[in-house]
Amino acid sequence: MENYPLTLRALFDRSQSLFGKKEVVSRTNSGISRYTYADFGRRTRQLSSALQGLGVKPGDRIATFAWNHHWHLEAYFAIPCMGAVLHTVNIRLPLEHIVYILNHAQDRFLFVDETLLPVIEKIQDQLTTIEGYIIMTDRQELPPTSLQPVYGYENILNDGDPQYMFSDDIHESAPAGLCYTSATTGKPKGVVYSHRGIYLHSLSIGLADTLGLSERDTVMPIVPMFHVNAWGLPFASVWFGSKQVLPGPAPTPGILLGLMADEQVTIAAGVPTVWTAALKAQEAKQADLSTLRAVVCGGSAAPRSLIESYEQRLGIPFYHAYGMTETCPLVTVARLKSYQDAASYDEQYTTRATQGLLVPGLEMKIVGPRGEVAWDGHEMGEILLRGPWVATAYYQDERTQESFHDGWFHSGDIAVIDQEGFVKLVDRAKDLVKSGGEWISSLDLENTLMAHPNVFEACVIGVPHPKWGERPLAFVVLKDFALQAGDKADLLHFLTPKFAKWWIPDDVIFLQEIPRSSVGKFMKRELREQYQTYFTGD
Amino acid sequence: MENYPLTLRALFDRSQSLFGKKEVVSRTNSGISRYTYADFGRRTRQLSSALQGLGVKPGDRIATFAWNHHWHLEAYFAIPCMGAVLHTVNIRLPLEHIVYILNHAQDRFLFVDETLLPVIEKIQDQLTTIEGYIIMTDRQELPPTSLQPVYGYENILNDGDPQYMFSDDIHESAPAGLCYTSATTGKPKGVVYSHRGIYLHSLSIGLADTLGLSERDTVMPIVPMFHVNAWGLPFASVWFGSKQVLPGPAPTPGILLGLMADEQVTIAAGVPTVWTAALKAQEAKQADLSTLRAVVCGGSAAPRSLIESYEQRLGIPFYHAYGMTETCPLVTVARLKSYQDAASYDEQYTTRATQGLLVPGLEMKIVGPRGEVAWDGHEMGEILLRGPWVATAYYQDERTQESFHDGWFHSGDIAVIDQEGFVKLVDRAKDLVKSGGEWISSLDLENTLMAHPNVFEACVIGVPHPKWGERPLAFVVLKDFALQAGDKADLLHFLTPKFAKWWIPDDVIFLQEIPRSSVGKFMKRELREQYQTYFTGD
Structure with a gap:
């Protein structure tokens, strides 16, 4: 046996x-x-x-x-x-x-x-x-x-x-x-x-x-x-x-x-x-x-x-x-x-x-800045996993320690979990905006912005901020680029009823296109580098 | 992992x-x-x-x-x-x-x-x-x-x-x-x-x-x-x-x-x-x-x-x-x-x-006197098993070696397997009749005898035989005990079309009841002891 x-x-x-x-x-x-x-x-x-x-x-x-x-x-x-x-x-x-x-x-x-x-x-x-x-x-x-x-x-x-x-x-x-x-x-x-x-x-x-x-x-x-x-x-x-x-x-x-x-x-x-x-x-x-x-x-x-x-x-x-x-x-x-x-x-x-x-067969923890999250469908945390078909290392790779520690695989996926145990992804860890010790999901903001009738696509990143650590900054491509001028207030107003006040991006920047990788994903890293001093003014 | x-x-x-x-x-x-x-x-x-x-x-x-x-x-x-x-x-x-x-x-x-x-x-x-x-x-x-x-x-x-x-x-x-x-x-x-x-x-x-x-x-x-x-x-x-x-x-x-x-x-x-x-x-x-x-x-x-x-x-x-x-x-x-x-x-x-x-998950072999049996629904063998939920020993028991050897659990169950892989039990190993190197299923004979309209219950055992090693001997309880006298030939005749000739029991003994254990199973061991010399005449 x-x-x-x-x-x-x-x-x-x-x-x-x-x-x-x-x-x-x-x-x-x-x-x-x-x-x-x-x-x-x-x-x-x-x-x-x-x-x-x-x-x-x-x-x-x-x-x-x-x-x-x-x-x-x-x-x-x-x-x-x-x-x-x-x-x-x-x-x-x-x-x-x-x-x-x-x-x-x-x-x-x-x-x-x-x-x-x-x-x-x-x-x-x-x-x-x-x-x-x-x-x-x-x-x-x-x-x-x-x-x-x-x-x-x-x-x-x-x-x-x-x-x-x-x-x-x-x-x-x-x-x-x-x-x-x-x-x-x-x-x-x-x-x-x-x-x-x-x-x-x-x-x-x-x-x-x-x-x-x-x-x-x-x-x-x-x-x-x-x-x-x-x-x-x-x-x-x-x-x-x-x-x-x-x-x-x-x-x-x-x-x-x-x-x-x-x-x-x-x-x-x-x-x-x-x-x-x-x-x-x-x-x-x-x-x-x-x-x-x-x-x-x-x-x-x-x-x-x-x-x-x-x-x-x-x-x-x-x-x-x-x-x-x-x-x-x-x-x-x-x-x-x-x-x-x-x-x-x-x-x-x-x-x-x-x-x-x-x-x-698998074990999961969802861990936020204050430890394991409540099963309330709202508190965000990273999905940690272990079990008989979960890896414990990368193959001959020194990056192993970044993802595997304390006996858990740190997935880099940010999720909420409801009271019945259903997990919902809300972001990737590296794309989260960490503002005043709280987490803001860039994905949630993007999805909501993209529901606005004038928005073609939207991307939100965290940018260093002197008081809050990071604050969200939104990038938007409008369906009709001519509409640009008067739209910032309208967009932020559109978000207001849907999120806590501190989630609302500090600014919106209109672009003609958002830079993308070869597989079509937003190149958030590039935007982060380019706008690193946007709020600090260094 | x-x-x-x-x-x-x-x-x-x-x-x-x-x-x-x-x-x-x-x-x-x-x-x-x-x-x-x-x-x-x-x-x-x-x-x-x-x-x-x-x-x-x-x-x-x-x-x-x-x-x-x-x-x-x-x-x-x-x-x-x-x-x-x-x-x-x-x-x-x-x-x-x-x-x-x-x-x-x-x-x-x-x-x-x-x-x-x-x-x-x-x-x-x-x-x-x-x-x-x-x-x-x-x-x-x-x-x-x-x-x-x-x-x-x-x-x-x-x-x-x-x-x-x-x-x-x-x-x-x-x-x-x-x-x-x-x-x-x-x-x-x-x-x-x-x-x-x-x-x-x-x-x-x-x-x-x-x-x-x-x-x-x-x-x-x-x-x-x-x-x-x-x-x-x-x-x-x-x-x-x-x-x-x-x-x-x-x-x-x-x-x-x-x-x-x-x-x-x-x-x-x-x-x-x-x-x-x-x-x-x-x-x-x-x-x-x-x-x-x-x-x-x-x-x-x-x-x-x-x-x-x-x-x-x-x-x-x-x-x-x-x-x-x-x-x-x-x-x-x-x-x-x-x-x-x-x-x-x-x-x-x-x-x-x-x-x-x-x-x-499990592995099975069905092994008869000539090795693994054909998947033909007819050749009988003992079911051998191994796998992640099959025991490999009895707990602190020297009888372990009787059932666990060669890396397999020897179940003591005798079965046939058809060409699609469906297994059918035909007997317990200890109840098989071993006649001239071939196996005869006591259970098959019993089930067929019990299908006879006059038979209440039937039990078949292997009894030592000078020429064949063992031969089958049937014990029958009739529904109406008064019928006993003329029935032996009729019963054997009833079996004839259903089995190979060498399967047919050498004799039928009529009993008023078949001895049973406390859990209601036939006490075949008792019958085997009692009739041990039936064919040898020792």
Whole structure:
């Protein structure tokens, strides 16, 4: 009971003994690929055997640079089940970060999608540890590439032994996966997932009260397999024998809806922008989504209107969830408690639009300037987490101590929690305005400003202040730039009834545009540097 | 991630932070008791504090001798969360076994139900380690008893600290529970449950594909809390925030149905005899069972007709499950795979009447005389198990090596497994007839004999045979004893089309009754001794 190791082999083995007939459907460059878990198992063993043939040893990091498809799924199991470490690389990162990540992880081999070869070709000269590139393609002949040495996935697979036996002496605390955060400032930070962590996280998403993943599900992870293991769905689906539908390279909303209808998907998971685009596409041209029992949404906060649209207009339950790279990722899911079914429509959707309730297994504290916050939906604090699928360090990174101390992971997310325990994000810690020892949410002010009819976008930062430490300063882009002159008082007046007096920004600055990063986020750091002396006048 | 301990504190804490308003309903001698998880938490802390006051230390065994009620639930958490070991004693065992168990476990304190005092009073002089008796009652004055020293549960609770903090340095492999098997021969054997084992088992019964236990459930464990932790339901219910309905002392079918209706129970669990009696009572006088989403049945094999009756006549899904004291207990659940929905009615119920599919997390082998059996539904083998909630030893017992070797728990259960992986029990290992190197299931022969219109009951044993090692010998009690004379040929003829020729018993002996043990099982050992030389003539 005590010594039986919690490793990914348990997940793989169950798919093989019980679900050999169930399907994995994959969209590739050449169409729809379809096979069974029996095929998956044989090929996964072959891949492990082939990697062993290439000299891969337990503990080695092996990287993937790929979309969601059956090759990636095979790598998800072949690499950790042989004791090596699956390192999924985010294909959307700036090139310099991709170089940093591959070198920092000291990856020995890199699996690359055919369509992504040009990206890696650009940086190959800077990669210091890669010994070979394995191209994920079903083409007979390998595409021309400057990478070398290159191997065709199917070629090496053919040489692998379909009877290859996974070792059963992998320790549960051994690393199984590695994923880097996409940092907005500084270099990405690596998070190692242990076998035990993924095992327990997989159980957690099979629970009836979280996602309830089941053999009866057909699961479509739209979230990329290079984003925190596609939120753990491929692992759990293999374990529970769920049919999987992997939507392949750069799927459009139309492709996603078509796959959901054709393959009778029951549960699909993606970020809010995916669900916003899918909603629009669905309302333009109805696909048959009658089998869909839930959409799962995480990655960033979904607006309440999106949740309501899915449930009220499409009749599809919408599970708003929260997590991050450091937490495997599932932390909370916004599903009502049974007695909340009696609440008003408005109360229900207010609750459903929060990040939700902590899932079984994790521990959370929300800590503000005066210690743990009251569960009143108002007092703000940083989310601190610990538990069997929460990281305790960054991989070989001295920034570990900034986020991991006192036995807790300090998430940097600022939240409030209501009396029922539903958590609602209000800001990032670094964007909070700290005025006179109190916290002001820049996000709350921005969202309210953006609700003003004349405002196109708004950004609020904390700027040093001689008396209060910091005070909020608002930046606004108006819809019609000509309106600028007389609007400051009107905007502040607009905020007044909605916030405590001391929350109101000390000034509003009108801009033609707010500086943004390469991934489209406000560059608040730049604004803070530029306006550092705005209130002190130094 | 790796070092976060999997202990029962996580379960308790979540009930306190998120489900303080949810209810625990308990039937006691004085009526229905009803309180919230907030009350449960406060009282559980008080109980731990009180036990600490009595000198209880981590590792101490503390026994309970009680029905299903809120006091027992409090003990379920108060004892392990303070680091001590919850030892639930089966109130139905022969007195000599109760004495053996309490002394063997070296229990320091014994919680006793008021109504069960007479049992313990009879044996108190033989108990060598008990330092005190804590009477579970809500009476103001303690009932008269010869036990001493005695404490009133509510009295010691009142002295306990409701703010008592559970230690967070309990190791996950530390013992949390202890339960003895009810052996039909020899002394009972103890099984220790670690915190980790109960934690993982609790997750396993929350999975959508097993029992899917949820906050939305109202759970009624009819299975006693002294039987393998009431199949883990109290632990998981606290974790997930399910309302609990605990049916108290000696509940009748009428009481159970009334509670299910009144408290809107959604899932209830018990042995086949309970469900047979409940069916009869329900058909005589309809209770409103409209909220019941499933009944769970384990402990021994349920006949297919019982499963069909619940589903077809009452419209209530029936989950046939299998497990044992050594496995926490859940091992298999007989729920169809999605594609089996297309099978015929007969095929579906044939599958549903098996013990079912192995749950995620456990490993199983079925090993016959020629190694692992084919998955053909015919070849018999013993069920071998291992996994995070499977025992690896009996508690301080030299019989450990008989059941635990080669890294597996040898269950002693003989089964077949079909091509989809559904396991069906066919016999106990000790009752198999081993004829010419092949196995014959005594149970199969018995069940078929009992289907003969003249047969009241039948029992088959293996008897030493000079040529075949063993041959089957049948014992039959006829419905009308006067029919005896001419029936032997008729009975054997009745078996002939249903079995291979070498399965047919060499003889049939008519008895007026078959000797039974105190718990109602056939005493096959006695018959084997008595008829040992039947074929050899020694």
